[in-house]
Amino acid sequence: MRPLKSLHLIVACLLVAGLPAVAGASPSPAAAAEASGQPAPDRRIVMTVDDLPWVQLPAVPDAEVIDGHRRLVAAIGRAGVPATGFVNEGKLEHEGRVRPERLAMLRDWLDAGAELGNHGHGHLDLHEVGLAAYQADILRGERQLRPVLERAGREPPRWFRHPYLRAGRSAQDKADLQRFLAEHGYRIAPVTADNTDWIWATAYLRAGEAPAISRREARRLKAKLRRDYVEHMGRKLDYYERQSTALLGYALPQIWLIHANLLNADSYGELVAMMRKRGYRFVGLDEAMRDPAYQRADAYFGPVGPSWLHRWAIGEQRPPGFFAGEPRTPAWVMKLAEVESE
Template sequence: MKFKNQLQWIFCLFCFTTEICAQKQIALTFDDAPRPSTSLSSQQRTDGLLQALQSSGVEQVMFFVTTKHLNAETKPILNQYAEAGHLIGNHSDQHQWLQQTQLAVYQQDFLKTHEHIKSYKTFKPMFRFPYLDEGRDQLKSQGMMEFLKTHHYQNAYVTVDNYDWYLDKLYQDALKTKQNVNLLQLKKLYVEVLWQAIAFSDQIAMQYLGRSPKHILLLHDNDLAALFVDDLVDHLRAQGWEIISPLEAYHDPIAKQEPKTLFKGQGRVAALARDAGANPRDLVHVAEDEEQLAKMFKEYQVISEPSQAMPEWFKQEMQNQVGTWQASNAEFQSEAEPFSAYRIEWTWGLGQQSVNGRLFAIHNDQPTGNFWTFKQYWDPAQGQARLIQMGHGGRIGDGFIHPVNEQQLETIQTFSAPGVDAYSERHLNHMTDQGLVTTSFKLDAYGDWQPQRSYLWVKQTPAE
């Protein structure tokens, strides 16, 4: 066996330009774009994802748009995709199963999305079936295929299926329940699961098609992609793979090999393997198994026990905070809000294990009474930095602070008051050379964070 492997290695030195030893290629595609806000806002996710693609040298991917997600916040994201040179495809409006929907209704849903996206400069007439469901009825399936041809569309099949959406769900659920997430372990899990899914699909292709096609990876526009897609790209290249444009991938001969099976929910390679006699059970990878992914989520120790000790970043944050900060209110000053500025004073609590604050206004060069009082401390039971604030009328805000990155801190609090429905607010803090920039957000009717006000807070010297 060792001698045989050596011969194969030597053979590849002389045939690297042939089909057998050619560099394997794969294109990246993202479904359900642009998704609503989750732990990251839609805009944060988009900025992070596009930056990750750019920094890793991926020149072109394809975003398949689900237009029910479009609103005032997310619609401009389509322009960002186009301006970055990425392709825009059709993923329907309501994201329905073809097998469960009347054909005429399904086609009208398709056309609704087409009208929304056809004017973007990087639009391509390609349709990604939601759930990869091309129908389980021959007449309905064929009817939709003919409909696509009539509208000059191509079926945007995939060759590598996986449940990256389920990994993201596990991540979001952990955050919602205030669990500690080890992002390093999560990155390892994400990259490993997707890499194994790719290798598995390529192995099936080699076995049943006799070659490695230009692969098309199914991903979703989710937080994990924004966080780790560059790490995935690095890993693929380290394994000898080339990242190509979806346009190049969809010119592979497999694009003209229409599977006979009606079950295509695992992608084209698996469907063609079924046609070739493969046992369906042999075509299911762990990346398509929710139970196995949940097990791996635990095995990789993505969730860690809350830290009892106060972390250094929070100690430093409190140290920097102590003092008096002032922000001009000139942009928002009005008859109803006559204040020229706002001030926050932060002082150390007992034993320098917490900070106490008060927020008040400056009116006619005089300080007003307190609007809010604050207490910020490390909650060992939760393993998180906590912020509690109290205001007039029994108003209370309670929530947690965590670092978004090295420059930003995020605070999300729930506010309540007698006779008032509870509501949530979010704040992002970013230190600049000029001072501390804070931006407040509120949830809109779609559940997305919408920016409200931004202030530049400048730390005052004792003389001020």
């Protein structure tokens, strides 16, 4: 970690001198359509949350996360919009044994109206472990999930999301994984509106834990992080709407990814309000995936995990300029999170 003096200087610069939240931001697609007099597009979005029951598990004691978990689940229930959470079953365990209180956290999600999908047991990277180990980890990731859903009167898990969004380095691996998932009743849940919420969430934790600043300064810094985070996520959403229009000619039903962390527990309501202000209505994965664009082949075989919009654009061999303009996480947030790159 950086010296705490560095964190104190960050706080001083932000809270005393101030920092503009947006510099030179272009109008959102919604504002541009309104200004031109054109009818607004049909904006739909799916809320998905990864790394259930909580990002930091199992590395921290349950007592450290239960309050944040309850706030997030309560916010999801209050929002009243469809949501799908993706479970890492390894997070349910301590020293190789499933903890009942962590299973109860999954039941809380069901009680809030969410659907649960499979995110693997150990959050493995397909590109590192290979297809056979990855498939075994998917099956290991449903040993608790299936009984939890059955006891709640729910259908078996239907959706799988790749950890790290890394989906295969060859067409053969992708086809083999698709076949395996179909045989076990799963469909892939892609992501179109990608973001770096994990960087903001790391900064949020550091702002709340640093002893070098006062509680009042910490509260002010966390409030600024929440405010700027929601604005940043709005700019990300605008960017991916523009990408969709440029690639497909219309506003695709977006699939949005966030994680089960403290920042989103404290910001979920504001995120939903921001999307509604932009004219989005919330739908489930089933409705979104009926859009024909989701039948396109994933032609990306690179090392990272980009948005499916970018995978399709790469498959069409769009020039580098097509991808320009994506909002970046501000330098002060990167520094506070101690992250060097996105």
